[in-house]
Amino acid sequence: xxxxxxxxxxxxxxxxxxxxxxxxxxxxxxxxxxxxxxxxxxxxxxxxxxxxxxxxxxxxxxxxxxxxxxxxxxxxxxxxxxxxxxxxxxxxxxxxxxxxxxxxxxxxxxxxxxxxxxxxxxxxxxxxxxxxxxxxxxxxxxxxxxxxxxxxxxxxxxxxxxxxxxxxxxxxxxxxxxxxxxxxxxxxxxxxxxxxxxxxxxxxxxxxxxxxxxxxxxxxxxxxxxxxxxxxxxxxxxxxxxxxxxxxxxxxxxxxxxxxxxxxxxxxxxxxxxxxxxxxxxxxxxxxxxxxxxxxxxxxxxxxxxxxxxxxxxxxxxxxxxxxxxxxxxxxxxxxxxxxxxxxxxxxxxxxxxxxxxxxxxxxxxxxxxxxxxxxxxxxxxxxxxxxxxxxxxxxxxxxxxxxxxxxxxxxxxxxxxxxxxxxxxxxxxxxxxxxxxxxxxxxxxxxxxxxxxxxxxxxxxxxxxxxxxxxxxxxxxxxxxxxxxxxxxxxxxxxxxxxxxxxxxxxxxxxxxxxxxxxxxxxxxxxxxxxxxxxxxxxxxxxxxxxxxxxxxxxxxxxxxxxxxxxxxxxxxxxxxxxxxxxxxxxxxxxxxxxxxxxxxxxxxxxxxxxxxxxxxxxxxxxxxxxxxxxxxxxxxx
Amino acid sequence: xxxxxxxxxxxxxxxxxxxxxxxxxxxxxxxxxxxxxxxxxxxxxxxxxxxxxxxxxxxxxxxxxxxxxxxxxxxxxxxxxxxxxxxxxxxxxxx
Numbered sequence: 001x002x003x004x005x006x007x008x009x010x011x012x013x014x015x016x017x018x019x020x021x022x023x024x025x026x027x028x029x030x031x032x033x034x035x036x037x038x039x040x041x042x043x044x045x046x047x048x049x050x051x052x053x054x055x056x057x058x059x060x061x062x063x064x065x066x067x068x069x070x071x072x073x074x075x076x077x078x079x080x081x082x083x084x085x086x087x088x089x090x091x092x093x094x095x096x097x098x099x100x101x102x103x104x105x106x107x108x109x110x111x112x113x114x115x116x117x118x119x120x121x122x123x124x125x126x127x128x129x130x131x132x133x134x135x136x137x138x139x140x141x142x143x144x145x146x147x148x149x150x151x152x153x154x155x156x157x158x159x160x161x162x163x164x165x166x167x168x169x170x171x172x173x174x175x176x177x178x179x180x181x182x183x184x185x186x187x188x189x190x191x192x193x194x195x196x197x198x199x200x201x202x203x204x205x206x207x208x209x210x211x212x213x214x215x216x217x218x219x220x221x222x223x224x225x226x227x228x229x230x231x232x233x234x235x236x237x238x239x240x241x242x243x244x245x246x247x248x249x250x251x252x253x254x255x256x257x258x259x260x261x262x263x264x265x266x267x268x269x270x271x272x273x274x275x276x277x278x279x280x281x282x283x284x285x286x287x288x289x290x291x292x293x294x295x296x297x298x299x300x301x302x303x304x305x306x307x308x309x310x311x312x313x314x315x316x317x318x319x320x321x322x323x324x325x326x327x328x329x330x331x332x333x334x335x336x337x338x339x340x341x342x343x344x345x346x347x348x349x350x351x352x353x354x355x356x357x358x359x360x361x362x363x364x365x366x367x368x369x370x371x372x373x374x375x376x377x378x379x380x381x382x383x384x385x386x387x388x389x390x391x392x393x394x395x396x397x398x399x400x401x402x403x404x405x406x407x408x409x410x411x412x413x414x415x416x417x418x419x420x421x422x423x424x425x426x427x428x429x430x431x432x433x434x435x436x437x438x439x440x441x442x443x444x445x446x447x448x449x450x451x452x453x454x455x456x457x458x459x460x461x462x463x464x465x466x467x468x469x470x471x472x473x474x475x476x477x478x479x480x481x482x483x484x485x486x487x488x489x490x491x492x493x494x495x496x497x498x499x500x501x502x503x504x505x506x507x508x509x510x511x512x513x514x515x516x517x518x519x520x521x522x523x524x525x526x527x528x529x530x531x532x533x534x535x536x537x538x539x540x541x542x543x544x545x546x547x548x549x550x551x552x553x554x555x556x557x558x559x560x561x562x563x564x565x566x567x568x569x570x571x572x573x574x575x576x577x578x579x580x581x582x583x584x585x586x587x588x589x590x591x592x593x594x595x596x597x598x599x600x601x602x603x604x605x606x607x608x609x610x611x612x613x614x615x616x617x618x619x620x621x622x623x624x625x626x627x628x629x630x631x632x633x634x635x636x637x638x639x
Numbered sequence: 640x641x642x643x644x645x646x647x648x649x650x651x652x653x654x655x656x657x658x659x660x661x662x663x664x665x666x667x668x669x670x671x672x673x674x675x676x677x678x679x680x681x682x683x684x685x686x687x688x689x690x691x692x693x694x695x696x697x698x699x700x701x702x703x704x705x706x707x708x709x710x711x712x713x714x715x716x717x718x719x720x721x722x723x724x725x726x727x728x729x730x731x732x733x734x
Contacts, residue, residue: 092714360685360686368682
């Protein structure tokens with residue numbers, strides 16, 4: 001997609017980044033101790049910490065990924081909102097206070113508090129690192145997506161910018177600056193999402209968003225004996241027909257430019273599509289022409305609107321519930337991707353969709369037998385909902401935030417502030433996603449940009465602010481993840497596991513060096529995973545976190561017979577099984593350039609297998625190693 | 640080496656609070672599981688209008704989010720009351 005770069009966007013973006021860096025400098029001068037670097041000295045106000053939690057949590061996945069997924073697949077994207085928030089219930093009711101009581105700086109400290117076990121220190125620090133890296137990938141992918149329309153730079157430059165700034169932030173100030181960056185960003189994200197939602201409702205539904213949307217071409221097809229052989233009423237020349245996935249696609253030529261059309265399901269018409277292809281000289285072509293010709297356009301529009309039984313052109317302003325009712329009675333066009341491997345081409349064809357289907361599950365995650373659901377698609381749905389529910393309270397970068405407040409009461413209160421703020425934001429995602437779906441703003445190459453591009457539809461000022469906040473979102477979340485990772489390496493592994501006996505100054509230095517290493521890794525992975533929906537990627541990170549960490553946390557808190565070996569083996573099993581199953585899943589097979597149907601593990605989200613597996617291993621190993629518990633450190637008490 | 644970053648007072652209400660937390664967690668899990676089970680067994684039901692022309696998917700989905708917020712406040716109210724009544728010396732809020 002080609003975007004016009006706005007000077008306002010660049011200015012506001014620069015201002016935000018400068019403000020974030022300024023804040024880091026300010027706190028850097030105050031941060032000297034290890035407690036300050038890893039846990040902000042344990043003296044952040046619970047209200048600030050709560051919004052910072054929201055800032056941490058409302059990462060690229062929430063704003064970019066969920067809005068994008070709702071825009072492309074309706075309510076199925078909102079399932080992520082529901083699951084992400086439900087995860088906080090587990091965090092609040094089961095984990096927040098006891099964990100606060102157990103830990104010092106890191107998640108590993110908490111797990112190890114009762115045992116002082118080398119194997120827990122090793123496995124928990126590796127788990128923290130792996131989960132954080134999994135979570136880092138979508139943030140970096142989102143960062144790259146953001147700078148494309150914002151600054152007109154290539155995706156990899158965005159990844160590099162974020163990586164460099166974050167390494168700088170973390171390497172200077174640690175958890176205090178990360179907390180304040182998250183606080184400011186979390187608050188701004190919620191405020192401006194409200195503004196965007198007000199714009200959406202005020203705009204209502206319209207058949208002509210902005211008045212400059214693309215009119216799709218349609219020609220009569222010539223079909224003989226079931227074969228597409230040509231077309232009528234145009235000066236396009238018929239080149240060839242290609243069958244894929246039960247559909248017929250036509251390659252047409254006019255003045256040396258090749259375009260792709262799809263034969264309608266009734267076999268009567270050829271409908272215009274979007275396409276990208278790679279020319280013989282390696283150039284990427286958009287709708288048959290180089291990118292600079294700007295023949296690739298934004299899509300997603302309504303084809304009919306019905307209000308009180310009457311067809312209308314537009315509804316005018318709508319209330320929050322009227323919006324859903326009006327959409328349910330309307331029809332829109334979504335775009336479905338199809339790879340034509342033999343042609344080196346990807347096409348996106350128009351898929352007329354009833355508005356009612358956008359406000360219930362089923363467009364992405366097949367749950368209805370009528371829509372072709374199978375046992376495996378249903379299992380994938382359950383697996384995703386399970387991973388989201390159990391993943392939040394197993395994320396190390398979320399757990400470490402419990403150590404930045406002074407008391408258990410403050411930990412609880414900050415969790416509730418977070419739930420209220422995050423829940424409110426998630427309700428808004430439904431409006432932002434659906435608003436993007438119907439206002440002709442979607443970039444089919446990147447669902448992640450749907451929210452910011454919708455803001456651009458309402459004005460470049462709003463777009464600039466929203467994009468800058470989204471960018472700061474990525475900065476903040478990546479900072480938090482890198483602090484968690486560097487804590488795992490420097491505090492858990494070097495200091496505690498290897499017993500390197502570092503003083504405070506050396507511990508902070510080791511953390512900063514570790515942060516640098518993880519940052520470089522994150523940049524590489526962000527470039528590698530370009531183009532994947534960030535919320536989908538985060539769903540996988542949640543599955544890894546829930547499998548590796550959650551059984552250990554819950555059993556440690558609620559089952560007296562839990563042993564150090566049980567915890568260690570459960571973590572290892574959780575990590576290995578979840579990562580292995582992800583590598584064998586349909587989405588990863590597509591990533592390898594293979595057919596998704598060839599995948600060895602038939603569902604995308606591994607949680608339904610790996611979480612119970614890690615739990616069983618914990619219970620069995622603990623029961624087999626009961627004699628170890630007689631030696632456990634008795635500094636844990638319930639009263 | 641181990642122990643919290645900030646020094647914590649002994650909390651006599653911890654066991655009662657944990658029990659309340661488990662009960663509220665189970666209640667929420669049931670409601671959440673209900674949504675997943677409807678999605679699995681009768682997804683068409685989620686498209687049916689329930690209240691004020693809004694379908695079950697919207698009402699249940701928004702309801703799950705709002706319920707989490709309400710339960711959070713309820714939990715905090717009871718926990719604070721337990722802490723105040725059971726601990727002779729109150730934990731000070733950082734403010």
